[in-house]
Structure formats: structure tokens, C-alpha cells
Amino acid sequence: MRRVALTRFVGYACVGATGTLVQYMTLAALVMAHTVGPVVASCLGAVAGALINYYLNHRFTFRSGLPHAKSAPRFFVIAAAGLALNGALMLVLTHLADVAWMVAQCVTTAVLLVLTYTASSVWTFRVSKT
Incomplete structure (x- = not known):
């Protein structure tokens, strides 16, 4: 199970x-x-x-069987939250902490990678076992 999770995370990062x-x-x-x-x-x-990322993750990373009508709204809810966090972190880092914009973006990307992967795994592309 850990190997599958690691493989999926690496795929998610590559996509x-x-x-x-x-x-x-x-x-x-x-x-x-x-x-x-x-x-x-x-x-x-x-x-x-x-x-x-939506298209590539739906098709390749998660190989989701969910219809787009179900997975797309979930993905874009997470993307909207990620967008808000991205903006907030960039604002704090570039304006308040006076970090160079590209360095700030690299830090922001690392934080969002972990958060969005977790949300995508457990909610967006997860098929319920009913």
C-alpha cells in the first residue's frame, strides 16, 4: 500500500x-x-x-473512472482553495517577508504540492467502494 501511495505521489508530482x-x-x-x-x-x-493538471491527473495519475461531472467540480474546489492559499503565501512572502518573487513561488509550490495531492487522493479522484 505504501509503495502504491509513493508511486502515485511521484506521478502526481511529475504531472x-x-x-x-x-x-x-x-x-x-x-x-x-x-x-x-x-x-x-x-x-x-x-x-x-x-x-x-486536471486533465493529466484525471487521465494518468489517478486513472480515474469517475465522470468529469463528478471529479471536475471536486478538483476545482481544491484548485480554488489552492489558488487562495497561493495568493496569500505569495503576498506574505513577497510583500511582508520581502522574499524574491521566484523564491516565494518555489516555497509556495512546495507547500501546495503536499496539500493538493492529499486532497486529490482522498476526495477528488477517489471512487467510493459501495
Whole structure:
């Protein structure tokens, strides 16, 4: 059981790397172009990354048999909570703690990886055994 959980977590992290890459590219492009600040840019990137992550996690990481009508709302509730936490952590780290925006994003990503994986495992893609 532990091996399955570890394998699934590694898969989740690998799939998440795709969404994270999209988020970081969006963050960097918007901040470096002086379009928006790092908190807003990070949140916009997180939305783009979440769309990619939903599909890849449904299809590959969890190989979910749940219909999208059931798993998508669950995923996006967790994504919305993650988005709020992402924004809050970025705000605290970049404005209050004066951490560089890319370092702040790396810390935020690590925190959210653990939290969203746990929520996805136990709620979003879990098929009830009834």
C-alpha cells in the first residue's frame, strides 16, 4: 500500500510539473513585462496550470473512472482553495517577508504540492467502494 501511495505521489508530482511550468512561465512573463505584480501573475499562472493538471491527473495519475461531472467540480474546489492559499503565501512572502518573487513561488509550490495531492487522493479522484 505504501509503495502504491509513493508511486502515485511521484506521478502526481511529475504531472504537476507540467502545470507548474505553465504557472512559472506565466508568472515570469507577466512580472518581467511589468504587466502585473507577482501575486496576480502567480494566481493567473495557477489557473492556467490547474486546467492542465486536471486533465493529466484525471487521465494518468489517478486513472480515474469517475465522470468529469463528478471529479471536475471536486478538483476545482481544491484548485480554488489552492489558488487562495497561493495568493496569500505569495503576498506574505513577497510583500511582508520581502522574499524574491521566484523564491516565494518555489516555497509556495512546495507547500501546495503536499496539500493538493492529499486532497486529490482522498476526495477528488477517489471512487467510493459501495
